[in-house]
Amino acid sequence: MTADLIRVLVADDHPSVRAGVRTLLDMTGGIQVIAEVDTSDDAIRMARELQPDVVMMDLRMPGLGGVEATRTVVQESPHIAVLCFTMVEDSDAVFAAIRAGARGYLLKESGSAELARAVQAVAKGEFITSPAIAKRISSFFEASTRTGGALEAFPVLTAREREILDLIAQGRNNAYLARHLMLSPKTVRNHISNIFAKLHVADRAEAIVRAREAGLGRTSHTTGEQR
Template sequence: MTDDLIRVLVVDDHPVYREGLVGVFAEAPALVVVGTAADGPDAVREAERLQPDVVLMDVNLPTLSGIEATRTIVRASPHIAVLVLTMVDDHDAVFAAMRAGARGYLLKGATPEEIVRAAVAVAAGDAVFGSGIAGRVLAYFSAERTRGASAEAFPTLTAREREVLELIASGARNQEIARELYVSPKTVRNHISNIFTKLHVADRDEAIALARDAGVGREDQR
Protein backbone atom coordinates (compact mmCIF):
# COMPACT_ATOMS: atom_id res chain seq x y z
CA MET A 1 0.00 0.00 0.00
CA THR A 2 3.02 2.34 -0.16
CA ASP A 3 3.27 2.59 -3.97
CA ASP A 4 2.04 6.21 -4.02
CA LEU A 5 3.89 7.25 -0.87
CA ILE A 6 7.38 8.71 -0.57
CA ARG A 7 9.46 6.10 1.21
CA VAL A 8 11.86 7.54 3.81
CA LEU A 9 14.88 6.12 5.63
CA VAL A 10 15.68 8.10 8.80
CA VAL A 11 19.35 8.19 9.85
CA ASP A 12 20.37 9.72 13.19
CA ASP A 13 22.49 8.42 16.05
CA HIS A 14 20.31 9.92 18.79
CA PRO A 15 17.42 7.50 19.51
CA VAL A 16 15.05 10.11 20.92
CA TYR A 17 15.53 12.48 17.98
CA ARG A 18 15.36 9.62 15.49
CA GLU A 19 12.06 8.39 16.90
CA GLY A 20 10.79 11.96 16.94
CA LEU A 21 11.42 12.17 13.21
CA VAL A 22 9.61 8.89 12.68
CA GLY A 23 6.67 10.45 14.48
CA VAL A 24 6.83 13.55 12.30
CA PHE A 25 6.61 11.48 9.13
CA ALA A 26 3.85 9.30 10.58
CA GLU A 27 1.68 12.42 10.60
CA ALA A 28 2.47 13.27 6.95
CA PRO A 29 0.02 11.68 4.51
CA ALA A 30 2.46 11.69 1.56
CA LEU A 31 5.32 9.94 3.38
CA VAL A 32 6.07 6.63 5.04
CA VAL A 33 9.13 5.65 7.07
CA VAL A 34 10.44 2.31 5.81
CA GLY A 35 13.47 2.07 8.09
CA THR A 36 15.89 3.75 10.47
CA ALA A 37 19.65 3.67 11.00
CA ALA A 38 21.90 4.85 13.82
CA ASP A 39 25.31 5.04 12.11
CA GLY A 40 26.93 5.47 8.71
CA PRO A 41 27.50 1.82 7.77
CA ASP A 42 23.96 0.91 8.85
CA ALA A 43 22.63 3.79 6.72
CA VAL A 44 24.46 2.46 3.67
CA ARG A 45 23.23 -1.09 4.25
CA GLU A 46 19.63 -0.05 4.83
CA ALA A 47 19.60 2.27 1.82
CA GLU A 48 20.85 -0.57 -0.36
CA ARG A 49 18.34 -3.03 1.09
CA LEU A 50 15.27 -0.81 1.22
CA GLN A 51 15.87 1.48 -1.77
CA PRO A 52 13.94 4.40 -0.23
CA ASP A 53 13.00 7.52 -2.17
CA VAL A 54 14.57 9.78 0.47
CA VAL A 55 17.26 9.32 3.10
CA LEU A 56 17.11 11.83 5.94
CA MET A 57 20.78 11.99 6.93
CA ASP A 58 22.62 13.43 9.93
CA VAL A 59 26.24 14.58 9.38
CA ASN A 60 27.86 13.50 12.64
CA LEU A 61 27.46 9.72 12.72
CA PRO A 62 29.55 7.01 14.39
CA THR A 63 32.01 4.94 12.34
CA LEU A 64 31.22 6.57 8.99
CA SER A 65 30.23 10.23 8.64
CA GLY A 66 26.95 11.26 7.08
CA ILE A 67 28.91 12.89 4.24
CA GLU A 68 30.71 9.64 3.40
CA ALA A 69 27.52 7.63 3.80
CA THR A 70 25.77 10.03 1.42
CA ARG A 71 28.52 9.65 -1.15
CA THR A 72 28.34 5.84 -0.96
CA ILE A 73 24.55 5.74 -1.16
CA VAL A 74 24.28 8.13 -4.10
CA ARG A 75 27.08 6.42 -5.99
CA ALA A 76 25.33 3.05 -5.68
CA SER A 77 21.75 4.35 -6.09
CA PRO A 78 21.65 7.75 -7.83
CA HIS A 79 17.85 7.79 -7.72
CA ILE A 80 17.86 8.03 -3.90
CA ALA A 81 17.52 11.62 -2.70
CA VAL A 82 19.58 12.43 0.40
CA LEU A 83 18.32 15.25 2.59
CA VAL A 84 20.81 16.29 5.27
CA LEU A 85 19.30 17.25 8.64
CA THR A 86 21.97 18.27 11.10
CA MET A 87 23.21 20.62 13.82
CA VAL A 88 26.35 21.34 11.77
CA ASP A 89 26.04 24.91 10.52
CA ASP A 90 29.10 25.80 8.46
CA HIS A 91 29.71 26.27 4.77
CA ASP A 92 32.35 23.52 4.55
CA ALA A 93 29.80 20.92 5.65
CA VAL A 94 27.13 22.30 3.32
CA PHE A 95 29.35 22.12 0.25
CA ALA A 96 30.84 18.77 1.26
CA ALA A 97 27.30 17.40 1.45
CA MET A 98 26.41 18.83 -1.96
CA ARG A 99 29.58 17.43 -3.51
CA ALA A 100 28.73 14.04 -1.99
CA GLY A 101 25.39 14.12 -3.80
CA ALA A 102 22.91 15.41 -1.19
CA ARG A 103 19.94 17.27 -2.64
CA GLY A 104 19.13 19.31 0.43
CA TYR A 105 20.53 20.65 3.71
CA LEU A 106 18.43 21.58 6.73
CA LEU A 107 19.39 22.48 10.27
CA LYS A 108 17.77 20.69 13.19
CA GLY A 109 15.98 23.87 14.18
CA ALA A 110 13.68 23.31 11.19
CA THR A 111 10.01 22.78 11.99
CA PRO A 112 8.29 19.46 11.29
CA GLU A 113 6.43 21.14 8.45
CA GLU A 114 9.69 22.34 6.89
CA ILE A 115 11.23 18.88 7.15
CA VAL A 116 8.23 17.24 5.49
CA ARG A 117 8.12 19.85 2.71
CA ALA A 118 11.85 19.40 2.09
CA ALA A 119 11.54 15.61 1.92
CA VAL A 120 8.75 15.90 -0.64
CA ALA A 121 10.73 18.45 -2.64
CA VAL A 122 13.97 16.44 -2.84
CA ALA A 123 11.98 13.33 -3.76
CA ALA A 124 10.64 15.35 -6.71
CA GLY A 125 14.17 16.27 -7.76
CA ASP A 126 14.40 19.75 -6.26
CA ALA A 127 17.31 21.13 -4.24
CA VAL A 128 16.35 22.43 -0.80
CA PHE A 129 18.28 24.60 1.64
CA GLY A 130 17.06 25.68 5.03
CA SER A 131 16.78 29.19 6.35
CA GLY A 132 20.21 30.83 6.41
CA ILE A 133 21.78 28.06 4.34
CA ALA A 134 20.27 29.25 1.05
CA GLY A 135 21.67 32.74 1.53
CA ARG A 136 25.09 31.31 2.25
CA VAL A 137 25.03 29.20 -0.90
CA LEU A 138 24.02 32.19 -3.02
CA ALA A 139 26.70 34.35 -1.41
CA TYR A 140 29.30 31.69 -2.11
CA PHE A 141 28.51 31.57 -5.82
CA SER A 142 28.18 35.33 -6.13
CA ALA A 143 31.69 35.58 -4.67
CA GLU A 144 33.14 33.31 -7.37
CA ARG A 145 33.85 36.30 -9.61
CA THR A 146 35.81 37.99 -6.83
CA ARG A 147 37.75 34.80 -6.10
CA GLY A 148 38.62 34.53 -9.77
CA ALA A 149 39.87 38.09 -9.80
CA SER A 150 42.07 37.53 -6.76
CA ALA A 151 43.53 34.34 -8.23
CA GLU A 152 44.44 36.17 -11.43
CA ALA A 153 45.79 39.26 -9.68
CA PHE A 154 47.70 37.46 -6.91
CA PRO A 155 48.84 34.08 -8.26
CA THR A 156 51.54 33.66 -5.58
CA LEU A 157 48.93 33.46 -2.81
CA THR A 158 47.39 30.19 -1.73
CA ALA A 159 43.60 29.81 -1.95
CA ARG A 160 43.30 30.39 1.80
CA GLU A 161 45.54 33.45 1.68
CA ARG A 162 43.36 34.90 -1.09
CA GLU A 163 40.30 34.36 1.11
CA VAL A 164 42.01 36.20 3.95
CA LEU A 165 43.07 39.04 1.63
CA GLU A 166 39.52 39.40 0.30
CA LEU A 167 38.18 39.62 3.85
CA ILE A 168 40.85 42.14 4.88
CA ALA A 169 40.06 44.27 1.84
CA SER A 170 36.34 44.06 2.67
CA GLY A 171 37.01 45.63 6.07
CA ALA A 172 37.07 42.54 8.30
CA ARG A 173 39.25 42.51 11.40
CA ASN A 174 41.25 39.47 12.52
CA GLN A 175 38.61 38.14 14.93
CA GLU A 176 35.92 38.41 12.24
CA ILE A 177 38.14 36.59 9.74
CA ALA A 178 38.79 33.83 12.27
CA ARG A 179 35.05 33.33 12.82
CA GLU A 180 34.31 33.46 9.08
CA LEU A 181 36.93 30.86 8.18
CA TYR A 182 36.61 28.72 11.34
CA VAL A 183 40.28 29.12 12.22
CA SER A 184 42.13 30.57 15.21
CA PRO A 185 43.21 34.24 15.37
CA LYS A 186 46.83 33.01 15.45
CA THR A 187 46.29 31.21 12.13
CA VAL A 188 44.82 34.41 10.68
CA ARG A 189 47.88 36.37 11.81
CA ASN A 190 50.15 33.82 10.16
CA HIS A 191 48.22 34.07 6.90
CA ILE A 192 48.39 37.86 7.00
CA SER A 193 52.14 37.79 7.60
CA ASN A 194 52.56 35.49 4.59
CA ILE A 195 50.38 37.79 2.48
CA PHE A 196 52.46 40.84 3.39
CA THR A 197 55.65 39.00 2.48
CA LYS A 198 54.36 37.69 -0.84
CA LEU A 199 52.81 41.00 -1.90
CA HIS A 200 55.83 43.00 -0.69
CA VAL A 201 53.70 45.33 1.43
CA ALA A 202 54.53 46.76 4.82
CA ASP A 203 51.13 46.76 6.51
CA ARG A 204 47.41 46.15 6.29
CA ASP A 205 46.64 49.48 4.61
CA GLU A 206 49.03 48.75 1.76
CA ALA A 207 47.59 45.26 1.32
CA ILE A 208 44.04 46.67 1.22
CA ALA A 209 45.02 49.32 -1.34
CA LEU A 210 46.70 46.74 -3.54
CA ALA A 211 43.71 44.38 -3.33
CA ARG A 212 41.18 47.10 -4.11
CA ASP A 213 43.23 48.33 -7.05
CA ALA A 214 42.84 44.77 -8.41
CA GLY A 215 39.06 44.88 -7.87
CA VAL A 216 39.11 42.58 -4.85
CA GLY A 217 37.26 43.06 -1.57
CA ARG A 218 35.37 46.30 -1.91
CA GLU A 219 33.80 47.46 1.33
CA ASP A 220 30.27 47.20 -0.08
CA GLN A 221 30.74 43.43 -0.39
CA ARG A 222 30.22 42.99 3.34
Protein backbone atom coordinates in the same frame (compact mmCIF):
# COMPACT_ATOMS: atom_id res chain seq x y z
CA MET B 1 8.72 6.01 -5.43
CA THR B 2 5.11 5.04 -5.79
CA ALA B 3 2.50 7.65 -6.67
CA ASP B 4 1.02 7.50 -3.17
CA LEU B 5 3.86 6.91 -0.74
CA ILE B 6 7.34 8.30 -0.09
CA ARG B 7 9.40 5.71 1.82
CA VAL B 8 11.98 7.24 4.16
CA LEU B 9 15.03 5.84 5.96
CA VAL B 10 16.13 7.97 8.93
CA ALA B 11 19.85 7.89 9.81
CA ASP B 12 20.75 9.68 13.04
CA ASP B 13 22.61 8.59 16.17
CA HIS B 14 20.25 10.42 18.56
CA PRO B 15 17.17 8.34 19.47
CA SER B 16 15.15 11.44 20.33
CA VAL B 17 15.78 12.93 16.89
CA ARG B 18 14.79 9.73 15.13
CA ALA B 19 11.63 9.45 17.22
CA GLY B 20 10.68 13.06 16.51
CA VAL B 21 11.26 12.73 12.79
CA ARG B 22 9.30 9.48 12.64
CA THR B 23 6.36 10.99 14.50
CA LEU B 24 6.32 14.06 12.30
CA LEU B 25 6.66 12.29 8.97
CA ASP B 26 4.24 9.51 9.81
CA MET B 27 1.67 12.22 10.52
CA THR B 28 2.26 13.73 7.07
CA GLY B 29 0.12 12.25 4.35
CA GLY B 30 2.00 10.24 1.73
CA ILE B 31 5.19 9.73 3.76
CA GLN B 32 6.21 6.62 5.72
CA VAL B 33 9.36 6.02 7.78
CA ILE B 34 10.34 2.45 6.94
CA ALA B 35 13.47 2.14 9.09
CA GLU B 36 15.84 3.93 11.45
CA VAL B 37 19.60 3.49 11.85
CA ASP B 38 22.19 5.09 14.14
CA THR B 39 25.44 4.71 12.17
CA SER B 40 26.52 5.77 8.71
CA ASP B 41 27.56 2.21 7.88
CA ASP B 42 24.07 0.96 8.70
CA ALA B 43 22.62 3.78 6.60
CA ILE B 44 24.52 2.44 3.60
CA ARG B 45 23.52 -1.14 4.33
CA MET B 46 19.83 -0.42 4.87
CA ALA B 47 19.61 1.90 1.88
CA ARG B 48 21.04 -0.92 -0.22
CA GLU B 49 18.60 -3.48 1.18
CA LEU B 50 15.40 -1.43 1.46
CA GLN B 51 15.83 0.98 -1.47
CA PRO B 52 13.92 3.84 0.15
CA ASP B 53 12.90 6.91 -1.81
CA VAL B 54 14.62 9.26 0.64
CA VAL B 55 17.42 8.87 3.19
CA MET B 56 17.48 11.53 5.89
CA MET B 57 21.16 11.66 6.76
CA ASP B 58 22.85 13.24 9.76
CA LEU B 59 26.45 14.21 9.00
CA ARG B 60 28.01 13.32 12.34
CA MET B 61 27.43 9.64 13.00
CA PRO B 62 29.68 6.72 13.96
CA GLY B 63 31.29 4.93 11.03
CA LEU B 64 32.27 6.51 7.74
CA GLY B 65 30.37 9.69 8.47
CA GLY B 66 27.40 11.25 6.77
CA VAL B 67 29.23 12.71 3.78
CA GLU B 68 30.86 9.42 2.78
CA ALA B 69 27.63 7.56 3.44
CA THR B 70 25.81 10.02 1.18
CA ARG B 71 28.37 9.50 -1.57
CA THR B 72 28.11 5.72 -1.33
CA VAL B 73 24.31 5.65 -1.29
CA VAL B 74 24.08 7.94 -4.31
CA GLN B 75 26.73 6.01 -6.24
CA GLU B 76 25.05 2.66 -5.56
CA SER B 77 21.46 3.86 -6.00
CA PRO B 78 21.26 7.17 -7.87
CA HIS B 79 17.47 7.14 -7.64
CA ILE B 80 17.60 7.44 -3.83
CA ALA B 81 17.40 11.06 -2.68
CA VAL B 82 19.63 11.93 0.28
CA LEU B 83 18.43 14.79 2.46
CA CYS B 84 21.05 15.96 4.97
CA PHE B 85 19.30 16.82 8.23
CA THR B 86 21.90 18.05 10.65
CA MET B 87 23.15 20.66 13.12
CA VAL B 88 26.29 21.20 11.04
CA GLU B 89 26.06 24.43 9.07
CA ASP B 90 29.62 25.43 8.19
CA SER B 91 30.29 26.03 4.50
CA ASP B 92 32.77 23.17 4.10
CA ALA B 93 30.22 20.66 5.38
CA VAL B 94 27.45 22.07 3.21
CA PHE B 95 29.50 21.93 0.02
CA ALA B 96 30.99 18.53 0.82
CA ALA B 97 27.56 16.99 1.33
CA ILE B 98 26.11 18.49 -1.81
CA ARG B 99 29.15 17.51 -3.89
CA ALA B 100 28.68 13.98 -2.54
CA GLY B 101 25.23 13.97 -4.11
CA ALA B 102 22.82 15.18 -1.42
CA ARG B 103 19.69 16.67 -2.94
CA GLY B 104 18.98 18.79 0.09
CA TYR B 105 20.57 20.25 3.20
CA LEU B 106 18.30 21.13 6.11
CA LEU B 107 19.17 22.24 9.61
CA LYS B 108 17.55 20.47 12.55
CA GLU B 109 16.18 23.78 13.75
CA SER B 110 13.87 23.79 10.71
CA GLY B 111 10.15 23.71 11.38
CA SER B 112 8.01 20.63 10.95
CA ALA B 113 6.28 21.93 7.83
CA GLU B 114 9.64 22.78 6.25
CA LEU B 115 10.93 19.28 6.93
CA ALA B 116 7.91 17.60 5.35
CA ARG B 117 8.15 19.85 2.29
CA ALA B 118 11.85 19.08 1.97
CA VAL B 119 11.23 15.32 1.96
CA GLN B 120 8.51 15.71 -0.67
CA ALA B 121 10.71 17.98 -2.80
CA VAL B 122 13.83 15.79 -2.87
CA ALA B 123 11.68 12.72 -3.55
CA LYS B 124 10.52 14.47 -6.74
CA GLY B 125 14.08 15.17 -7.82
CA GLU B 126 14.25 18.79 -6.67
CA PHE B 127 17.10 20.38 -4.77
CA ILE B 128 16.26 22.18 -1.53
CA THR B 129 17.93 23.91 1.39
CA SER B 130 16.78 25.88 4.39
CA PRO B 131 16.81 29.69 4.07
CA ALA B 132 19.88 29.90 6.33
CA ILE B 133 21.87 27.52 4.12
CA ALA B 134 20.67 29.20 0.92
CA LYS B 135 21.92 32.53 2.29
CA ARG B 136 25.29 30.98 3.12
CA ILE B 137 25.65 29.59 -0.43
CA SER B 138 24.67 32.94 -1.97
CA SER B 139 27.19 34.76 0.21
CA PHE B 140 29.92 32.38 -0.93
CA PHE B 141 29.13 33.02 -4.60
CA GLU B 142 29.10 36.79 -4.06
CA ALA B 143 32.46 36.68 -2.30
CA SER B 144 33.92 34.47 -5.02
CA THR B 145 32.73 36.88 -7.72
CA ARG B 146 34.32 39.83 -5.92
CA THR B 147 37.65 38.03 -5.63
CA GLY B 148 37.64 36.67 -9.18
CA GLY B 149 37.12 32.99 -8.32
CA ALA B 150 36.73 30.56 -11.22
CA LEU B 151 35.65 26.94 -10.80
CA GLU B 152 35.85 27.42 -7.05
CA ALA B 153 32.69 29.50 -7.43
CA PHE B 154 30.75 26.28 -7.97
CA PRO B 155 31.79 23.89 -5.19
CA VAL B 156 28.13 23.17 -4.58
CA LEU B 157 27.79 21.42 -7.96
CA THR B 158 28.48 17.76 -8.56
CA ALA B 159 30.94 16.83 -11.32
CA ARG B 160 28.04 15.93 -13.62
CA GLU B 161 26.24 19.20 -12.93
CA ARG B 162 29.40 21.19 -13.62
CA GLU B 163 29.82 19.30 -16.90
CA ILE B 164 26.26 20.14 -17.88
CA LEU B 165 26.69 23.78 -16.89
CA ASP B 166 29.83 23.97 -19.05
CA LEU B 167 27.88 22.64 -22.04
CA ILE B 168 25.00 25.03 -21.36
CA ALA B 169 27.50 27.89 -21.28
CA GLN B 170 28.68 26.73 -24.74
CA GLY B 171 25.13 27.23 -26.00
CA ARG B 172 24.10 23.59 -26.15
CA ASN B 173 20.42 22.78 -25.80
CA ASN B 174 18.78 19.95 -23.87
CA ALA B 175 18.52 17.65 -26.87
CA TYR B 176 22.28 17.91 -27.43
CA LEU B 177 22.97 17.32 -23.74
CA ALA B 178 20.88 14.17 -23.75
CA ARG B 179 22.63 12.78 -26.82
CA HIS B 180 26.14 13.82 -25.83
CA LEU B 181 25.93 12.60 -22.23
CA MET B 182 23.69 9.60 -23.03
CA LEU B 183 21.04 10.73 -20.54
CA SER B 184 17.28 10.75 -20.77
CA PRO B 185 15.63 14.14 -21.42
CA LYS B 186 14.01 13.95 -17.98
CA THR B 187 17.38 13.38 -16.28
CA VAL B 188 18.84 16.35 -18.14
CA ARG B 189 15.93 18.53 -17.01
CA ASN B 190 16.39 17.39 -13.41
CA HIS B 191 20.11 18.21 -13.50
CA ILE B 192 19.42 21.65 -14.93
CA SER B 193 16.75 22.32 -12.33
CA ASN B 194 19.24 21.38 -9.60
CA ILE B 195 21.90 23.64 -11.11
CA PHE B 196 19.51 26.60 -11.17
CA ALA B 197 18.50 25.96 -7.56
CA LYS B 198 22.06 25.54 -6.30
CA LEU B 199 23.33 28.65 -8.10
CA HIS B 200 20.20 30.63 -7.20
CA VAL B 201 19.58 31.69 -10.79
CA ALA B 202 16.18 32.20 -12.34
CA ASP B 203 16.76 30.85 -15.82
CA ARG B 204 19.18 29.51 -18.41
CA ALA B 205 20.38 32.94 -19.48
CA GLU B 206 21.40 33.88 -15.95
CA ALA B 207 23.12 30.51 -15.51
CA ILE B 208 25.11 31.09 -18.71
CA VAL B 209 26.24 34.52 -17.53
CA ARG B 210 27.33 33.13 -14.18
CA ALA B 211 29.14 30.20 -15.83
CA ARG B 212 30.99 32.34 -18.36
CA GLU B 213 32.07 34.78 -15.66
CA ALA B 214 33.62 31.75 -13.92
CA GLY B 215 35.47 30.65 -17.05
CA LEU B 216 33.15 27.90 -18.29
CA GLY B 217 31.83 27.49 -21.82
CA ARG B 218 34.96 28.68 -23.59
CA THR B 219 35.48 25.63 -25.83
CA SER B 220 32.33 26.00 -27.89
CA HIS B 221 32.45 25.10 -31.57
CA THR B 222 28.69 25.18 -31.91
CA THR B 223 26.96 24.27 -35.14
CA GLY B 224 23.27 24.18 -35.88
CA GLU B 225 23.25 20.39 -35.55
CA GLN B 226 25.03 20.41 -32.21
CA ARG B 227 22.60 22.85 -30.69
